[in-house]
Amino acid sequence: MADIPIFGEGEVDAETRANGAAGHKDELRLWLRLLTCTNLIEAEIRSRLRSRFDVTLPRFDLMAQLERAPDGMTLGELSKRMMVSAGNVTGLVDRLLQDGLLERRRAPGDRRSSLVRLTAAGHDSFRAMAEAHGDWIGDFFAGLGDDDVDALMALLGRTKASVRGAIEGQAGIAGEGETDNV
Amino acid sequence: MADIPIFGEGEVDAETRANGAAGHKDELRLWLRLLTCTNLIEAEIRSRLRSRFDVTLPRFDLMAQLERAPDGMTLGELSKRMMVSAGNVTGLVDRLLQDGLLERRRAPGDRRSSLVRLTAAGHDSFRAMAEAHGDWIGDFFAGLGDDDVDALMALLGRTKASVRGAIEGQAGIAGEGETDNV
DNA sequence: ACGAGATATTTTAAGCTTAAAATAATTCGC
DNA sequence: GCGAATTATTTTAAGCTTAAAATATCTCGT
Structure with missing residues (x-):
């Protein structure tokens, strides 16, 4: 099997070859374009956050989740909202704690979990970044x-x-x- | 400066606070939705590639680039097309070479660069994955x-x-x- | 109160990713 | 031809990411 085209649909050959047998060409192109848009924006945000605020995107994302939770949030809840693994959150929180942007305390009713929240420094830092970030997004979609x-x-x-x-x-x-x- | 709202736009307070001062709310929501769609799809592809083919998405992407270049491609060209750093490509290529999916030779006219291409095994492996991949994408956008x-x-x-x-x-x-x- | 299972978090091992510095080879102006 | 600038790749250091295993604690039925 292989050399003999089963369906004859005009210029199928070259296209189908990159495609699998079924006809998902348009969807595939759509997916690649979606991915390109997202990657383009995400890479630029990443780069600007690093060069202008010396912060990584995951750290920014985590702080963004925390900004509206003045009483703090468990690591588990952060994991869910950020759609990343629990172990990932552990590491991010560790590093943000070291930088003095977060503080951590034991959760009142449950000794397994703890709550983290932004420190004053963390809050200030985030606010400055969020303002710039909002402007960037505005620019990206200005067209x-x-x-x-x-x-x-x-x-x-x-x-x-x-x-x-x-x-x-x-x-x-x-x-x-x-x-x-x- | 800070506590006094400069413009009064109705329910600005809570919204603007997460927003920066300018009015990029809609664009911000659009960006988050775009990101969610992409992450959702990408995570699922990643997970299926791993569980069904024991391959990572970056490896799949690299092989996809190579599939249509029977004579091979330089690492630099791979880097450009995949929109990732050169050092990243070095590592990916190393691992794919070890798995026997790629082969590498010196570029004819330039002793700095080398060409990589899929081996027969790499080609077969990719074709199977690409077919499934195309079907998945078709399903994701079926609605x-x-x-x-x-x-x-x-x-x-x-x-x-x-x-x-x-x-x-x-x-x-x-x-x-x-x-x-x- | 006991133990089984569920839940929250951390650890581990492996791989991905980048920026920046280091190598190596090429090109180009003169 | 010589050397400066450019280009291709690799190395390094740091951080991100995940799945799976390990800990610790909690919940619930009995």
């Missing part, structure tokens, strides 16, 4: 009109739902109750 | 109609242009000649 932004939001909302459907309900459990938090 | 896919492609195209404009031409060099390769 889109309000209607484009709305349309993209809607389409990405459908995309997210489609992906979640494909991942979770392999057999079709549709109306997920998950709070969207993004 | 979108053809019109949605087209609309997304177009909007993401504009987004990419907007971001590149914001990054490169800080002062406005618009019509970049770059081949898009994605």
